[in-house]
Amino acid sequence: MLSSHALEEIDRALAAQESWLGHIERKASAHRILSTLPYGKVPFWNRVVETVGARPNRLSRLTAKAGIPDASLIARLLWRAPRYDVVLLAGGERADLLYVALAALCPWIRTPHIIVDAHWQKASGGPGLLQRGLLRLARRLLHEVQPHSAEEIAIYEREFGVPARLLRPVPWSTSLIGYDIRPAEPAQPFVLTGGQSFRDYPVFLRAAGELGVPVKMGLPPGAVSPEIRRLVEAFPCVELHTEWSNRDYFEQISACSVFAMPIEQNLTRSTADQTILNAMHQGKIVVATDSIGPRIYLRDAINGFLVREPTVEAWKSVLARALNLTPEERAAMADQAAFDARVRFNERIRLGRTLDNALSALDPSHRPSWACQLARVLGPKAASSRAA
Numbered sequence: 361m362l363s364s365h366a367l368e369e370i371d372r373a374l375a376a377q378e379s380w381l382g383h384i385e386r387k388a389s390a391h392r393i394l395s396t397l398p399y400g401k402v403p404f405w406n407r408v409v410e411t412v413g414a415r416p417n418r419l420s421r422l423t424a425k426a427g428i429p430d431a432s433l434i435a436r437l438l439w440r441a442p443r444y445d446v447v448l449l450a451g452g453e454r455a456d457l458l459y460v461a462l463a464a465l466c467p468w469i470r471t472p473h474i475i476v477d478a479h480w481q482k483a484s485g486g487p488g489l490l491q492r493g494l495l496r497l498a499r500r501l502l503h504e505v506q507p508h509s510a511e512e513i514a515i516y517e518r519e520f521g522v523p524a525r526l527l528r529p530v531p532w533s534t535s536l537i538g539y540d541i542r543p544a545e546p547a548q549p550f551v552l553t554g555g556q557s558f559r560d561y562p563v564f565l566r567a568a569g570e571l572g573v574p575v576k577m578g579l580p581p582g583a584v585s586p587e588i589r590r591l592v593e594a595f596p597c598v599e600l601h602t603e604w605s606n607r608d609y610f611e612q613i614s615a616c617s618v619f620a621m622p623i624e625q626n627l628t629r630s631t632a633d634q635t636i637l638n639a640m641h642q643g644k645i646v647v648a649t650d651s652i653g654p655r656i657y658l659r660d661a662i663n664g665f666l667v668r669e670p671t672v673e674a675w676k677s678v679l680a681r682a683l684n685l686t687p688e689e690r691a692a693m694a695d696q697a698a699f700d701a702r703v704r705f706n707e708r709i710r711l712g713r714t715l716d717n718a719l720s721a722l723d724p725s726h727r728p729s730w731a732c733q734l735a736r737v738l739g740p741k742a743a744s745s746r747a748a
Contacts, residue, residue, distance in 0.1 A: 361545050362643050366695035373703040381712045388715045391722050394440060395448040396433070396456055397476060401537040405711050409448070412436055414455070434459040441471050446721050448714065451478035451506070461497040472503035472721040476714055477532070479508060481558070482519045482628040492521050503721040506530045506714070508630040509656045515628050528717055531656050532633035533710035534641045534701055541610045541642070551679065552616035552639075554578030554609060558631045560649060560670060561588050564622035567675035569595030573683065575620075576612060578604045613639050618682050621648035625670050630656060640664065640701035643694035645682050657705060663696040 381404060388408040398413050399405045414430035428434075437459045441447050449456040456475070463469045482488060495502075505526050507516055513527045551573055553564065561577075565588070568575045574597050579588075581602040592600045604612065613619060619639035621632050630653030637657060639646050646664035648654035658664040667678045685693065703709075 362698050363691060363695050366699060370699055370702050373699075374706075377703075377709060377712075381708060384712050384715050384719070387719055387723075391445040391719075392443065393446050393448065393715075393718065394437075394444040396437070396450050396453065397448055399707075399711060402708060402711055404708070405715075408715070410444075412440065428455045428458070430455065434462065438463060438466065438469070441469050441473075444471055446503070446718050447471055447473045448718060449473060449475050451475045451480070457491070457494050457498070460501060461494040464498045464500040469501065471501070473498070473501045474504045474506065474714075474718055474721065475502065476506050476530070477508075478505050478512075478516070479629045479631070480516070480520060495520055495522060502526055504528050504717060506717070508532050508633060509652060511652055511655065512628075512630065519628050530710060530713045530717065531705055532630070532637065533705050533707040534637045535634050535707060536610070536638055536641055537707050539607070539610060541607075541614050547617040547644075548615045549617055550574040550576050550615075551618045551620050551683075552576050552578070552612050553620040553622065554604075554612075555621075555632060555635055556580060556583035558624045558627055560622040560624045562591060563670055563672055564620060564675055565591040565595065565598060567672045567679060568620075569598060570672065571676055571679060572597050573679060575599065576601060576616070578602075578609050578612065610638065613644060614642050616644060618679070619644045619646045620679070621646065621654065622667075622675070623649040623651040623653065625649075625651075627652055629653075633657065636664075637701045637705050640697040640705075643698040645685070645690065645693055646697065647678055647682050657700065661693075663693060663700050 385404045385408055393409045395409045395411050396413065398411050412433065414433050417430060417432060433455050437447070441463055449460060460473050460475070463473070480491070483491065503526070505516065505522050505528075507513070507527060507529050508531055510529050512529065513524055516522045516527055517524050551568060553561070553575065554577055556579060565575070569591065576599045577592070578601045584600065584602060589600075592598045619636075621636055623631060631651070632648070633653045633656065636646055636648060636654060640657065640663065646658060648658060648664065648666060649670060650666040650668045654666060658666055660666040665678050665682050667674050
């Protein structure tokens with residue numbers, strides 16, 4: 361359970377953010393902003409941003425095989441973009457990337473475009489060449505590309521050919537708006553893990569199995585490899601669940617004592633950001649691989665733990681440390697994790713940062729101000745976070 365002092369600090373910081381968010385909304389409302397990013401649960405975003413989304417149609421089954429659920433979205437964006445002041449695109453959608461490359465070939469489209477949530481893993485062969493080619497074609501219209509961390513600037517310039525001057529990181533956020541899920545008290549004595557994007561489960565499962573630590577693991581049915589199934593069968597302390605909904609998974613996060621996120625090595629992108637932050641939001645002790653994504657949000661032994669080496673022994677050591685914290689250590693880490701997730705990395709502040717950056721494409725005199733503004737409103741915890 362979070363301390364009353366931590367909850368008061370969080371409430372004060374969130375209240376202070378409202379003034380800054382109101383300022384950004386007022387400035388953005390003077391412009392026409394088009395986006396493919398659907399955030400129906402964030403009212404201020406929908407007051408100033410018009411969203412155009414995918415529509416299932418007869419061709420969806422065919423185009424979905426190429427990673428494009430609705431090809432008509434490309435045509436609709438080409439038609440509408442000239443009438444807007446800025447276009448915000450989803451970095452994880454192939455349709456958006458193909459669209460902006462085609463738009464750059466249309467001389468009547470001059471609207472600046474921003475790619476939000478750029479989380480790209482380097483691909484070899486044809487797919488990699490295609491992505492670099494599309495980004496090169498899109499260059500005329502690109503005002504900004506937003507990866508999640510400064511660490512990715514050099515990677516994206518090297519691997520994807522995006523100039524460093526266009527790369528402006530915006531960290532990711534929690535996604536619990538609209539869910540009324542509260543931490544279970546007391547936490548149950550199990551470690552939770554789950555998800556399917558670039559996970560290193562074999563090392564983690566061997567470590568947990570050798571320690572005999574109770575583990576619950578949530579995966580979609582199609583993501584259970586033969587190796588994972590063998591490891592689950594080899595260690596009776598591990599439970600595999602393929603039936604959980606998103607809400608079920610959130611409730612399991614609220615109930616666990618430790619949340620584990622094992623991640624593959626040699627990634628060119630952040631991953632598991634949202635899942636880690638959702639666990640931190642609930643004051644959970646998070647243990648994650650020392651990788652691009654976790655490094656954005658976790659400060660080792662302050663608001664969670666980073667596993668420095670991708671080995672069974674390293675995971676065993678850090679898991680044992682996380683499970684054997686004193687009540688005072690656990691409470692302090694839980695408070696710090698919740699403060700960071702709810703204040704520094706909440707969904708509203710991320711969307712405010714995105715709009716703040718977009719305003720610089722609309723008004724040359726505007727300089728994104730969220731870093732200095734947030735430093736004023738987040739208080740000493742945020743200051744110590746940046747110094748750490």
